[in-house]
Amino acid sequence: MDAIVSWQQRMSFTGMSDSGFSVPLGTTAESGGDDDAVRPVELFLIGLGGCTGMDVISILEKKKQNVSAFDIKLHADRSKEHPKVFTAIEIEYIVSGKELNREAVERAVQLSTEKYCPAYAMLSQIAPISTRITIETDFD
DSSP states (O other), X not given: OOEEEEEEETTEEEEEETTSOEEEEOOOGGGTSOSOSBOHHHHHHHHHHHHHHHHHHHHHHHTTOEEEEEEEEEEEEEOSSTXXXXXXXXXXXXXXXXXXXXXXXXXXXXXXXXXXXXXXXXXXXXXXXXXXXXXXXXXX
């Protein structure tokens, strides 16, 4: 896997990976930026959510679960001192659908967090990660 990050101006950069997609990177005004893009550290949290979310939805589809909506809410606490690393991460999986099987959802999350998601495996080595599952039932 390769990536390149190119400076645009002031504290604005563009990152591009092997996939060919780019992501704008920036920072706050108090850090010399223009508040014009995602902060690089935020991408760790977004990447974690995307990684585990793709695992979970793929597993739920294979288990024939009727998912109508799926959100992953993430929160990271950070140290107050530089380099302000993550000290704890919380993930809430919010799954909506008809007749969802709680055990199937729990197993999908377990497989993602214990076996498939490399972002989870990496970040869990630097900060404890807690998970929570919320199931919302669709009614017609």
